Amino acid sequence: MAPTHTSYRYKIVRHIADGIIFLLLAMLALRWMDIRVLPDTLSSWGIPLAFVLAMALRAWAQYAHRPPGIHNNGVWFRPLTSRKWPALTLSLLLTSFYVVLYFYPQYLGLGSDGAPNRGLIAMFDPLSKALSGNPASQWFVYGVFYTTAILGFGIKFLMKYRHNRYQRWRTLSVMFFQLGFAFLLPELLMALNKPYYNFATFWPLHYYYFDQWHVDQLLRAGLLGKWMFFWGLAMIFILSPYLTYRFGKRWFCSWVCGCGGLAETAGDPFRHLSSKSLRAWQIERYLIHSILVVAVAMTIGVIESYLRTGQYWLTPRSFVVLSLLVVTLPSAWLLFTQREQLARDARILLAAVALLFSIVLVNHLFSPNGEIFFVDAGTVRKWYGFFIGSIFSGVIGVGFYPIMGSRVWCRFGCPLAAILGIQQKFFSRFRITVNGGQCISCGNCSVYCEMGIDVRDYAQRGKNIVRASCVGCGICAAVCPRGVLRLENGPSYKNKA
Amino acid sequence: MTRVAIIGNGVAGATAALHIARHPNYSVTLISDETPYFFARTALMYVYMGHIRASDLKPYPDTLWDKYHIQRIHDRVTDIDFQHKHLHLAEGNTIPYDILILATGSIPHRIDWPGIHLDRVGYLYHLQDLHRLEHWTPHIRHAVIVGGGLIGIELAEMLRSRHKQVTFLVRESHFWNIVLSDSEAQLIDQHIREHGVDLRLNTELEEIVDDGSGKVGAVRTSSGDLIPCQYVGITIGVKPNVQWLRDSHLHIDTGIVVDEFLRTNIEDVYAIGDCAQLQHTAPYRRPIEPVWYTAREMGQCVAATITGNPTPYRQGLWYNSAKFFDIEYQTYGYVPPHPDPETDDFLWQDPPHYRSLRIHYRRDNHAILGINALGLRLRQEQCHQWIQQATPLPEVISQLPLAAFDPEGNTSYLRDIQQYFQAQFYTTNSP
Known part of the structure; x- marks a missing residue:
């Protein structure tokens, strides 16, 4: 008979875990108001650790008594995951947090003009000092929250998809890269008086990589710094094209990237909320590629503006020529080798390249020194950072999880995802293969695609899925009740449809 | 026009x-x-x-x-x-x-059982059936499902997802063993029970009992049990x-x-x-x-x-798929529940992980006729090719990775199958 007795016990454990999580959040809220429940030396690492453990307990209570398998029961009934008022409340809380974090860090307790930190930021001073030797900043606190969320919700994800090794490996990978490469290593580098550097991200997601201060900092930091600088270049021009050719953009977007890591763990309960409409797809294509053009043009402009000072061995003119070659040669090669498949996309690509070309050239020929496109270089960078770095990736990207799904930033905004997507679509062995005629058009694949790809539309026609936006999370294949979909690295990048 | x-x-x-x-x-x-x-x-x-x-x-x-x-x-x-x-x-x-x-x-097929016309006797075929079930759901504590086939097990999974107690009456000795072999069906029986369903094999419906207001109150089974319930799902085929x-x-x-x-x-x-x-x-x-x-x-x-291009409908090689709670099922070609005199089965099972592979083949030349897979995914194109070309079983086993369609990292069972085959097949089929 139904194991009501056992599940009752699990329910109690789940409530206990919920209680612990609530207490931890309450302690944070109190500490934010400068009320200490525990000494900071304990709570700065104790609260994050306790959160991860409580999440593990909760995940165990939620999933361990069920046989392994896909259990999306009630996803569209629960108010939190179906855009009802709890979702709106959570969204409001998250967006408010991001607004405060980016624009009013003093309200989190950041001390300015040498004053010591207060509130929430002061609470994390002991942990920050232990790692890097410096007092905490709002970014350190954010990093702790971010990493804690990926670890805690990552454990939940591991339990939920424990029957699927692809999902387990992928999740362990994002947890590892967030904790080790995005959080701990840069702090330890600071403790060793080396530049803060995250090896697991690269330009253009790492948007200040080519800024003068960053380049100078790396190049003046000895052999390690130079190595970091060239690692960043190698990631852009050698490693990422190769890995994307070999495995698709998933190697980064759903195995390494921190934004992807949060989306895949904390964002997993909201993945079905992404819009699958044709209009959303059109907006996506124009928006993400426009941001890519802006990001590339701005970066070229920024580099050119400091090359004009004459302190570097590269002249502005040779740099502009070189970068335009780097943009045009692969595009020309693409247009030539894949002209049959491209059709409409070709015009968009040509338009984008032409636009970029003209922006860069006009800027090169007519903008005065220190300005990008007749605007002060610092101002351009600031506005890009404001709109793309803060508003899009943070406030909307994470704040809108409960409304628009977990990959809003990755789908509509991330310029790195745009580059990897172009590579994936035209020059990668990755595809999602459809298994003969077994598709029953049930639609689970489309519903649970966080990138809003209408997977069913391909599957029911027996067509393989080759889409620039696909991050290769593999959930479509996991939720398919008939084993119709499989993520594959084919023998060749051609003829994969 | x-x-x-x-x-x-x-x-x-x-x-x-x-x-x-x-x-x-x-x-x-x-x-x-x-x-x-x-x-x-x-x-x-x-x-x-x-x-x-x-x-x-x-x-x-x-x-x-x-x-x-x-x-x-x-x-x-x-x-x-x-x-x-x-x-x-x-x-x-x-x-x-x-x-x-x-x-x-x-x-939906139906039999004129006493009480079949009572309120809250339902089917699962039309959209309206779903609406009715949704409408009745708040009143259901215990549901009885009659008929051990693909729709019956779906209905059981549906009702369990809404925390209803479910009694599942199956006429046969194991779930769907008119299609599956007993070895496969027993795996499903166990899984059905693991999901908290009261599975009653060799049991038929005798009568649906009125609760006094024209609604379902209970069912009486062929073994004489009276099971109080607020819903009866009839899933005996279409x-x-x-x-x-x-x-x-x-x-x-x-x-x-x-x-x-x-x-x-x-x-x-x-x-x-x-x-x-x-x-x-x-x-x-x-x-x-x-x-x-x-x-x-x-x-x-x-x-x-x-539209002017006369195209005969030709049944090709049979294939189908289903899902029994968490166990996926795929079948390709001809795989009867029991071997004929001229044919035999190669059966590999991994019960803790609910995996099973049964390949039906001819005794004389070992050419395979069909494949049943539970808990693992196979590539249709490859399976059809083997069956159409009458590929001998040992060759199929050695090429099995070509047909693997599980997510990456989930195919380590392939080696177990190959090792098991080496141990089993040649000892029982040695000349």
């Missing part, structure tokens, strides 16, 4: 409509009294379970029908005047046609929805009898999908196959035939 009327907008009718309407000289009218739009019947369960919304059931965007100028009518066809080529609709309209396609689908056509000149046996071009005995009238009964069948195939993809293929064939 050739006017094509299609009765029924299931996968057969909708596929035919879309394929015919692509040709400019045809105007298509698609009539259904169930829904104004085509939906994936196979996914009804996921709406009830909250995995997807009702709007997600539509396989195509609404705009597609307008793009191809397909007229959709939400009404019931009450009568067909085959002589004058007119359809009469319940709301009084008359639709003239030049070509008629009958794609009326199935209706039959062609043709009763309403029996008085016509249409040649009807169990279904509407059609030739290889899906033509009925009346000129310009075709029948496709669940309601069609094929005059000639391929080996190991049945004249009526109420399956999603066969309906889709018939829709494509009839569309080609009507």
Whole structure:
């Protein structure tokens, strides 16, 4: 008979875990108001650790008594995951947090003009000092929250998809890269008086990589710094094209990237909320590629503006020529080798390249020194950072999880995802293969695609899925009740449809 | 303009409509009294379970029908005047046609058990069945499901997802062992019970008992048990929805009898999908196959035939799939529940992980005839190739990784199968 007795016990454990999580959040809220429940030396690492453990307990209570398998029961009934008022409340809380974090860090307790930190930021001073030797900043606190969320919700994800090794490996990978490469290593580098550097991200997601201060900092930091600088270049021009050719953009977007890591763990309960409409797809294509053009043009402009000072061995003119070659040669090669498949996309690509070309050239020929496109270089960078770095990736990207799904930033905004997507679509062995005629058009694949790809539309026609936006999370294949979909690295990048 | 009327907008009718309407000289009218739009019947369960919304059931965007100028009518066809080529609709309209396609689908099979007409006796076929079940759900504490097949286990999973107690009455000695072998069926039995279902094998329904107000109060089983319940789900299969056509000149046996071009005995009238009964069948195939993809293929064939490219519907190699709670099932080719005198089974099982692979092969030359997979995914193209080329079993086993379709990292069982085969097959089949 139904194991009501056992599940009752699990329910109690789940409530206990919920209680612990609530207490931890309450302690944070109190500490934010400068009320200490525990000494900071304990709570700065104790609260994050306790959160991860409580999440593990909760995940165990939620999933361990069920046989392994896909259990999306009630996803569209629960108010939190179906855009009802709890979702709106959570969204409001998250967006408010991001607004405060980016624009009013003093309200989190950041001390300015040498004053010591207060509130929430002061609470994390002991942990920050232990790692890097410096007092905490709002970014350190954010990093702790971010990493804690990926670890805690990552454990939940591991339990939920424990029957699927692809999902387990992928999740362990994002947890590892967030904790080790995005959080701990840069702090330890600071403790060793080396530049803060995250090896697991690269330009253009790492948007200040080519800024003068960053380049100078790396190049003046000895052999390690130079190595970091060239690692960043190698990631852009050698490693990422190769890995994307070999495995698709998933190697980064759903195995390494921190934004992807949060989306895949904390964002997993909201993945079905992404819009699958044709209009959303059109907006996506124009928006993400426009941001890519802006990001590339701005970066070229920024580099050119400091090359004009004459302190570097590269002249502005040779740099502009070189970068335009780097943009045009692969595009020309693409247009030539894949002209049959491209059709409409070709015009968009040509338009984008032409636009970029003209922006860069006009800027090169007519903008005065220190300005990008007749605007002060610092101002351009600031506005890009404001709109793309803060508003899009943070406030909307994470704040809108409960409304628009977990990959809003990755789908509509991330310029790195745009580059990897172009590579994936035209020059990668990755595809999602459809298994003969077994598709029953049930639609689970489309519903649970966080990138809003209408997977069913391909599957029911027996067509393989080759889409620039696909991050290769593999959930479509996991939720398919008939084993119709499989993520594959084919023998060749051609003829994969 | 050739006017094509299609009765029924299931996968057969909708596929035919879309394929015919692509040709400019045809105007298509698609009539259904169930829904104004085509939906994936196979996914009804996921709406009830909250995995997807009702709007997600539509396989195509609404705009597609307008793009191809397909007229959709939400009404019931009450009568067909085959002589004058007119359809009469319940709301009084008359639709003239030049070509008629009958794609009326199935209706749930039922037996006249005492109490079968009580309130809260339900089925799972039409969208309306789902609405009724949803309406009754708050009143259900305990549900009884009658019939151990694919729909019965879906209904059990649905009700368990809404925390209902479920008793599942199965006439056979194991779940679906008219298709699965006992070894496979026992694995499913165990899994059904693991999901908290009270599975009662070798048990039939005797009577549905009134609770005193015209609603279901209990069922009495063939073993004499009285099981109090607030809902009874009847899932003992489907039959062609043709009763309403029996008085016509249409040649009807169990279904509407059609030739290889899906033509009925009346000129310009075709029948496709669940309601069609094929005059000639391929080996190991049945004249009526109420399956999603066969309906889709018939829709494509009839569309080609009507639009000037006569295409016979040929049953190829059989395949199908299902999911029993968490266990996926795929089958390719001919795999009977028990071996014949000329054939044998290679069986590998990993019960803790609910995995099972059964390959049916000929004793004389070891050529494989079919494959049943539980808990693992196989590539259809590869399986069909092996079966069509009569590949010997040892070769199939050694090439098994070619057919692996599980997510990356989930195919370590392949080596277990190969090792098990080495140990088993050559000891029992040595000359």
